[in-house]
Amino acid sequence: MTRQRMKRCILITIDMMIVLISGLCALAMRFDITQIPMGYLDTMLRFMPLDMLLTVCIFRLFHLYHGVWTFVSISDVVRAMEAVVVVNLVETFYKLMLQVNMPRSYYLLNMLFLFVLAVGSRMSLRVFNYYRSRFLCPKDQRRTMIIGAGSAGNILIHELYRNKHCDNKVVCVIDDNVDKKNKYIGGIKIIGDRWMIKEAIKEYEIEEIIIAIPSAKPQDKSEIIGLCSGTRCRVRILPEISSTLTGMMSQNLREVNLQDLIGRESVKVNEEGIQSFIAGEVVLVTGGGGSIGSELCRQVMAQGPKQLVVFDIYENNAYDLQQELGRKYGTDRLRVLIGSVRDYDKLKAVFEEYRPAIVYHAAAHKHVPLMEDSPCEAVKNNCLGTLNAARLADEYKAKDFVLISTDKAVRPTNVMGATKRICEMIVQCYARKSVTHFAAVRFGNVLGSSGSVVPLFLKQIEEGGPVTVTHRDITRFFMTIPEAVSLVLQASLYACGGEIFVLDMGKPVRIYDLAESLIRMQGYTPDRDIEIKIVGLRPGEKLHEEILMDEEGLHRTENELIHIGRPIPMDAGRFRIDLDALIEAAFQNDSQIKERVAQMCPGYVITENNEKSLAENENLDFVEDRGLVVSGDLNSVEILEEEAPLATGEFLGKGEKAVGIA
Incomplete structure (x- = not known):
């Protein structure tokens, strides 16, 4: 006999005993317990086997032997009440038909006792678990604070009581x-609002904090996490309800992550549109082994392309990605090729063989300090690489070409940002004349990418510090890698030609605050356990990043978090001549390469040392409007409205080209 069937037999036996007890209690209530007429008692006992059989059958029809009674709910109690009422009606009917002599009040009293005992027997396990968790639990349980007294918090509290494997009190x-x-709530006192967190931690000797507000705004979660920081308590979060449906809530609790610290909402994209756009197409991703490129490959493969071609110069990254995607999707639709976007002939061979319909150009040098020391390499890889990829996409009539750009391309103060701005201009030049839809996607810093600030801080914390921050007031926009890639894919749908897509990235994050939060998240106290050291701005580094130039303007797309910057008019013929000269100078290792870049990139401020970088940026006003930041010259600032209209006053349609090249 299986364990489940054994439990069912035990429950049936208990119910049969309950039928007898409820009958005796009904007679005892109707008469004095010592004065029950023997005739009524004999009649009840004579019909008892039939009453037991009737009760068990009806209880079975109402599924009272199939429920998980350790999780008994109101709906279970209502179902038990309905079953008891039906039992009573059938019992009363057949006994009246047989003219059984019993007091009429007996039937009502019997029904009440049967209901109380049937439900009570089923709730007894839950009651036992409740008292066991409160009074019989091991002394090494972690004293826990729940933040959130809503339905999710209530369910979590009761589950922590029931779960014998959980060590939270x-x-x-x-x-x-x-x-x-x-x-x-659940027998636990609600002591106050979020501003009492630190006081309550001391008073109740809290060891763990669980944030049980799945529907809370990211900004609220970030603030609550900030209040919990520095307490040395473990902090966990109950994720969105939809992600807990596959199991118990306590099993879905997760640690605080970087997105929680920053407190920004995820980008919502048209997933169906993206799938229909990519499915059945040949897709080429240059720089496919990098942080952004590899995530692009993952999300593209999930949409069912005819073939994904990964092109990267770093064989180790490419190999790891090949193994990962091969295990998940097989290798039939995957090609991983090693090569440089500087090598026109190699790249042309790729286009010739695979004829990609969609090109995502993610190959680039991105590290600001390194490119300041090697500016010619930045020009070769970023400018020449983009020129080669764009030229071939145009020549082979690819359907779409999307450039991965950066907010550092706006009023750049470093070679990396300036060369990426030139890349955007290359895309806009080709958009004017090509049947290919050329576009660029511009976003801020990506959480967790190689070389980004967060892995650096975590490594410094692991080594015992100090954590190095270049300036106490420096700020950056942040987003997650999946968000950045989702925006790139969404841009493919909106691309008509020449657009620069800009994400509403929310509020900028103060890097010093991020460093403090990361230190606290690792269980340390800033400037006591781990020092935060101010080292000064590096050459080419801005105090505040921007994601839109004032000349570019702004208009909306169907996605409220994705906006389009208008291309700045330029002389395409003059630009191409200057670009060829710039690339030639880079291959000659021209010592004046930065000056040549500055001639091609209006607004590029050449910085040679920390002092100049800091001085330039301290005079630059910083304006924030839902994360869409624009600025004028150093003496004035122009704020563009978030919903600035198009020149036509309408949204861009698929047939329109947002180009302004003279």
């Missing part, structure tokens, strides 16, 4: 609703 609850203060 909930001792207090925090909620911002003032009407809930000093009330109880």
